[in-house]
Amino acid sequence: MSRRVFRIREVATAERTDVSKDRDANGETVERNLRQETMVGRARSTLGHAVCGIGKGLSVAVLACGLMPLSSAETPVLPATKPAQLVSYWMELCRSPNLAQMTKWLTANLSEEAEKRFPAADRAQGDVELCAVNGGFRAVEVTKSEPNVISVRSIGVESGVWFTQTFILNGAGKLDRTGLFPSAPVESALPTDLSDAAIASEVKDTITKVSRTGLFSGIVTVARGTRIIASASGGYADHDRKTLITGATQFTLGSMGKMFTAVSVGQLVDQGKVSFDDTVGRFFPEYPNRAVRDNVTVGMLLSHTAGMGDFLAKRTPDMMKKGVERAAEFMPLYDKDELQFAPGTNWAYSNAGLALAGAIVEKVSGEDYPSYIRKHIFAAAGMTNSDPNNIPHATATLVTPYTKQTAHGPASDWHEAEHDIGSPAGGAISTADDLVRFADALRVGKLVSKKTFEEMTKPRGNPPGAKYGYGMDIEDLYGRTIVGHGGGFPGVSTHLYLLLDSPYTVVVLANQDPPADAYAGSKIVALMAEKAKLGK
Numbered sequence: 001m002s003r004r005v006f007r008i009r010e011v012a013t014a015e016r017t018d019v020s021k022d023r024d025a026n027g028e029t030v031e032r033n034l035r036q037e038t039m040v041g042r043a044r045s046t047l048g049h050a051v052c053g054i055g056k057g058l059s060v061a062v063l064a065c066g067l068m069p070l071s072s073a074e075t076p077v078l079p080a081t082k083p084a085q086l087v088s089y090w091m092e093l094c095r096s097p098n099l100a101q102m103t104k105w106l107t108a109n110l111s112e113e114a115e116k117r118f119p120a121a122d123r124a125q126g127d128v129e130l131c132a133v134n135g136g137f138r139a140v141e142v143t144k145s146e147p148n149v150i151s152v153r154s155i156g157v158e159s160g161v162w163f164t165q166t167f168i169l170n171g172a173g174k175l176d177r178t179g180l181f182p183s184a185p186v187e188s189a190l191p192t193d194l195s196d197a198a199i200a201s202e203v204k205d206t207i208t209k210v211s212r213t214g215l216f217s218g219i220v221t222v223a224r225g226t227r228i229i230a231s232a233s234g235g236y237a238d239h240d241r242k243t244l245i246t247g248a249t250q251f252t253l254g255s256m257g258k259m260f261t262a263v264s265v266g267q268l269v270d271q272g273k274v275s276f277d278d279t280v281g282r283f284f285p286e287y288p289n290r291a292v293r294d295n296v297t298v299g300m301l302l303s304h305t306a307g308m309g310d311f312l313a314k315r316t317p318d319m320m321k322k323g324v325e326r327a328a329e330f331m332p333l334y335d336k337d338e339l340q341f342a343p344g345t346n347w348a349y350s351n352a353g354l355a356l357a358g359a360i361v362e363k364v365s366g367e368d369y370p371s372y373i374r375k376h377i378f379a380a381a382g383m384t385n386s387d388p389n390n391i392p393h394a395t396a397t398l399v400t401p402y403t404k405q406t407a408h409g410p411a412s413d414w415h416e417a418e419h420d421i422g423s424p425a426g427g428a429i430s431t432a433d434d435l436v437r438f439a440d441a442l443r444v445g446k447l448v449s450k451k452t453f454e455e456m457t458k459p460r461g462n463p464p465g466a467k468y469g470y471g472m473d474i475e476d477l478y479g480r481t482i483v484g485h486g487g488g489f490p491g492v493s494t495h496l497y498l499l500l501d502s503p504y505t506v507v508v509l510a511n512q513d514p515p516a517d518a519y520a521g522s523k524i525v526a527l528m529a530e531k532a533k534l535g536k
């Protein structure tokens with residue numbers, strides 16, 4: 001099995017200090033945290049384990065998998081360590097989830113610091129919910145074992161979803177960091193029949209299970225080129241109307257839309273109008289922040305290595321209500337902000353960087369950003385049901401986003417989330433069918449040259465526990481390279497995967513909180529990586 005890395009965050013209702021009442025601040029944090037995960041084995045902090053990244057998740061380790069491989073039928077012998085004992089007891093509690101018992105156990109075993117970051121009672125609520133919908137967990141392999149750390153790969157007994165669970169203890173033997181997140185299956189557990197018919201059956205079975213348990217509402221589509229070989233949906237586009245989800249159902253994409261900005265820049269590079277090495281000052285000689293103007297390049301904006309930060313929380317109520325016509329309108333929200341580090345010396349996820357890249361597209365092309373991507377991305381790729389969403393968008397085919405987030409913490413029931421607007425940092429609207437067309441157009445050189453696409457998919461900087469190119473996640477799985485991008489926001493959980501050196505694409509779109517896309521998509525992406533690896 002190939003070496004894979006995972007970032008660990010606090011689980012059980014995210015290590016958050018507060019959930020802002022401002023929807024945009026929530027979105028800012030979700031988008032930032034989601035991007036910092038790896039593509040398939042993403043460490044998901046969750047609010048009730050069904051929602052990730054809202055609040056302050058803290059990365060504490062990078063773990064390599066592949067130790068002690070076992071067949072899917074075996075149960076590993078846990079080492080004789082304190083972390084292993086705690087994992088074992090937690091799994092025992094999980095088999096018959098009881099809120100009072102879980103709360104008592106967490107109270108007794110959490111460190112004081114972990115309790116302050118997020119109380120045991122709130123953690124227990126998330127643990128019990130996840131245990132219940134998965135029917136408990138069966139351990140499959142130990143992926144890391146140290147005196148104060150253990151990481152275990154397991155599978156949901158009823159859901160069939162694979163997870164990686166990590167416990168990290170402090171010096172006093174108390175739980176200080178914990179992680180539980182969807183991950184790819186053990187390669188040896190994958191089925192041998194990877195024919196198109198078998199893949200279609202696996203997709204249907206997976207979506208049936210995860211939607212039945214409430215882990216997923218949305219659609220998963222697998223394609224070879226533009227030909228769909230498998231597609232299945234679960235849940236509803238609208239709960240009240242019981243509207244079914246199809247390949248033509250529109251979803252808000254979240255940060256997946258960063259790919260549209262990166263491709264737009266790539267087109268201008270192909271035309272000789274822009275270089276990835278051009279500085280911001282070439283296009284905006286009066287840009288207020290001199291360090292950005294003189295030292296930040298276009299490539300840095302696209303790869304999150306510029307040192308810029310965020311702007312989503314600064315969007316005005318008027319912007320959210322009426323929309324924004326041009327990317328340049330966002331510039332006053334970030335153009336005087338100080339950099340987090342010297343350009344090119346580090347990596348930090350930055351919505352402002354992508355917004356500035358969109359403003360450069362406007363300056364060079366002479367077209368406003370929404371018009372540009374309509375003409376040069378959507379129309380060029382045949383994406384007839386996609387929209388920049390810069391003006392609040394409402395159609396009969398657009399999903400209603402559902403969240404369990406509230407200003408006071410996680411709720412037990414789904415309710416309609418507030419809607420986002422689009423920008424060069426994300427938030428466009430598209431469909432599963434359109435995204436298949438986009439992926440194929442990108443792969444075959446219809447949108448950018450193959451040389452530029454290769455540049456976009458090269459790792460840049462040093463993001464913790466992951467790889468990132470120009471507007472692209474990069475992940476290695478079973479010896480295959482997968483690129484694409486995810487998006488997350490209350491009521492939005494999406495991911496587009498392109499398997500390089502193959503014709504395969506996987507689209508995962510959900511209208512509920514992250515990590516819904518990972519619950520549904522992790523196994524399917526793994527199957528397609530194996531299929532590509534074996535040349536099937």
